[in-house]
Amino acid sequence: MRTQQALQGRLIRQSNCFLVLERFASPEDCARLKARMEALLAGFDPKTISVFTTKNQKTDDYFLQSASNISFFFEEKAFDENGELRQPKELSINKVGHALHDLDPVFREFSRSPAVDDVLRSLGYKRPLPVQSMYIFKQPSIGGEVRPHQDSSFIQTDPLTCVGLWWALEDATRENGCLWALPGIHKEGLKWRPSYADGRVSFATPQPTYDLSSFVPLECPAGTLVLLHGENVHYSAENTSPVSRHSYSMHLVESASGVRWLPDNW
Numbered sequence: 001m002r003t004q005q006a007l008q009g010r011l012i013r014q015s016n017c018f019l020v021l022e023r024f025a026s027p028e029d030c031a032r033l034k035a036r037m038e039a040l041l042a043g044f045d046p047k048t049i050s051v052f053t054t055k056n057q058k059t060d061d062y063f064l065q066s067a068s069n070i071s072f073f074f075e076e077k078a079f080d081e082n083g084e085l086r087q088p089k090e091l092s093i094n095k096v097g098h099a100l101h102d103l104d105p106v107f108r109e110f111s112r113s114p115a116v117d118d119v120l121r122s123l124g125y126k127r128p129l130p131v132q133s134m135y136i137f138k139q140p141s142i143g144g145e146v147r148p149h150q151d152s153s154f155i156q157t158d159p160l161t162c163v164g165l166w167w168a169l170e171d172a173t174r175e176n177g178c179l180w181a182l183p184g185i186h187k188e189g190l191k192w193r194p195s196y197a198d199g200r201v202s203f204a205t206p207q208p209t210y211d212l213s214s215f216v217p218l219e220c221p222a223g224t225l226v227l228l229h230g231e232n233v234h235y236s237a238e239n240t241s242p243v244s245r246h247s248y249s250m251h252l253v254e255s256a257s258g259v260r261w262l263p264d265n266w
């Protein structure tokens with residue numbers, strides 16, 4: 001099974017810039033990660049409020065510091081007009097990130113498993129280095145969209161080596177906000193990168209717009225691993241359905257010699 005996954009994995013970098021591998025994670029893996037996230041959420045005090053949206057990306061300190069923390073971001077639509085949560089905190093969080101793969105033992109074990117390592121080696125990575133991870137909830141009815149983007153815009157090395165690993169922990173469908181990807185776009189290179197002002201990352205420069213009719217839906221059952229080339233453009237729509245769409249994703253770069261981490265990355 002592993003070899004088969006590894007061989008399929010090699011194809012992605014040469015062809016469509018994404019690959020969907022069903023049954024990569026077992027039902028037990030998915031249940032373990034979901035239960036762990038439930039426990040982390042139970043210990044979270046919702047007084048720490050930071051909203052995550054990709055509409056007009058902000059860089060407050062809570063967001064910036066989340067690179068090396070387990071931080072909680074609310075859905076934009078989680079609050080009523082008085083600023084109070086409309087639903088329990090468990091159904092109000094957009095995502096948790098961005099160092100689960102390092103700081104949490106359960107996510108760490110999953111993220112650094114031999115199966116993950118096999119896939120990365122099959123893609124040609126010699127010293128794959130995880131740089132960020134996140135758990136996205138796509139909450140029922142209020143799960144926010146993630147606008148079309150390339151992961152390499154935010155995670156840059158010279159040469160570019162970012163790759164995204166995205167796991168469906170619940171079935172992902174068009175109704176609950178599955179990923180959509182643009183086949184072949186990685187061949188056109190990196191389209192946009194954040195600018196930097198006063199030593200801070202800024203999303204002020206306009207991002208490219210894409211014709212959404214050219215994207216393909218990556219609908220998949222729980223347990224599926226989706227591999228995304230760093231220059232692939234992908235997005236996910238708002239979840240207006242009554243069903244959540246939990247996922248876990250991790251972004252990695254090559255850290256072998258000859259590859260330089262750009263110092264102005266977020």
Ligand SMILES: O=C(O)CCC(=O)C(=O)O
Pocket residue numbers: 136146151164165166179234235236247249250
């Ligand atoms: O899960 C989503 O909706 C988007 C995730 C994403 O953009 C990523 O993992 O790179």
Ligand SMILES: [Fe+2]
Pocket residue numbers: 149150151164234
């Ligand atoms: Fe992404």
